[in-house]
Amino acid sequence: MQNVWTLRLLGVAMRPWHCMLTIAGLVITLTCNESFAAVIINGQEAHPHSRPYMASVQINEKHKCGGFLIDKYFVMTAAHCRDKNRTLTVVLGAHRLSKIQPQWRFSVEDYYPHPNYQRRKYENDIMLLKLVKPAVKIQDVKEIKLAKTDKNGKPGSLCEVSGWGATPSSRPSTERLQVANVTVIDEKKCRHYWKEHYLPNVLCTGGTKRSGGFCQGDSGGPLVCQNLAVGVVSFRHGKNCDNPETPNVYTKISRYLKWIQKTIKQF
Template identity: 40%
Template sequence: GSFVVVVTTLSASGVEGSHIVGGRDAVPHSRPYMASLQLRGRHGCGGLLVREDYVLTAAHCQQPYLNEPFTVVLGGDSLTASEPTKQTFTTVRSIPHPNYDGHANDIMLLKVRSKKKHFYFNNIDFYILKVILDCLLAGRNCITAGWGDIGDNNTLANRLQEVNVTILSQRSCRGRWGAVPITRSMVCGTGADNLQGFCSGDSGGPLVCDGAAAGVVSFSGRRCGDPRTPDVYTRLSSFRDWILNEINNN
């Protein structure tokens, strides 16, 4: 049968990630909505800034540290270099989806303390009200991005990586995954070439289609970028109402 890897592994000593495989350097600061979620000084997951005070990520990113706040780094291209655009925030509340079961509904909102103004906010039109695509057709070309490991030796990407993603039909994805349930609130994608796609340090990062957020990195197979076990994303259009209710009511 198929083997599912939850694509972020957090250990007691820190965060161990893996990599976007077969990707390329993103143009610096071309994706200002990208967040690096860090625990104890180490990058663990990606995230998507959806409002000045909210970051969207995957629910499985939180599991081992239920009471520990994330450090959210915004405006960075490199995780290590000091950049004038980089700003750091602390999460004050984690809101995983109430129906997250370790597999489905893998989505979480993080409320951040936002006393500082994101100076680049006037230049990005990425508020959730405007960005969720409802239509993800098979064959559509999208992109995912992240700072995960770029080798098999826990070397985090020095700069933000991105990779092209082609959306698969639900039928094709279910056929390839076999016994693993692929629900209607998930969307699947593969790279153009073999061994292209996301891996563990990329969890919670966005699937971006035509400049709009369409998914959140959720899980993949034992071997990253293997088209036999296509990458699976949480489909944002399925959670639009939940997202809006949470950010408007908290």
């Protein structure tokens, strides 16, 4: 019997390669949202402001995707997060998104999805957001360095994923930043699970009943190994939010360094 795969992104379950996420942009203000859930699977609440690179990518002041600051003018996220018909913003310096506290909102000046991004397959699922103003000298906001080689995040590496993404489970939701430990798995194991949906230039974590992982709304966030951003949250199996037995898939950042550097050096 042929397996039917479902990807779950932005809280909507769809057949593979037929769903689209929207993300937000960036503007300096105080933000206060009340309307969404946030859970990293098998994780815990992060210590407030301990991940100062984290960005909440939003539409109409509602969280849609994760992201992370890699340069004073640029936030990295997943290419599938973009919605060309919506105004995008990004919030930096946040922990609890609905709480009235200093949170910095930036408008996005321009969008740079990878030129070879394939929306139907989520291939080359990586994008840079150019901020209207630089994110400098801001409380609880700091860039994260990128992995430069595939040695960062090699199989067996203990890493972490964080975000405000929603979960369909019955447990209480939270709007505080969550973090979970994850282990990078061998390429062969990931390919075994994903079969024809396995893509080049990715890495995977999870694959066990007790694995930590991400859920809808976490797309675009970073996979961090030894304080380096190694991957960008891309996609997962549609039914594995609570028990991610099927590996979670990330875009491997080290494979895109030349494109990243070329894009940033334009400004």
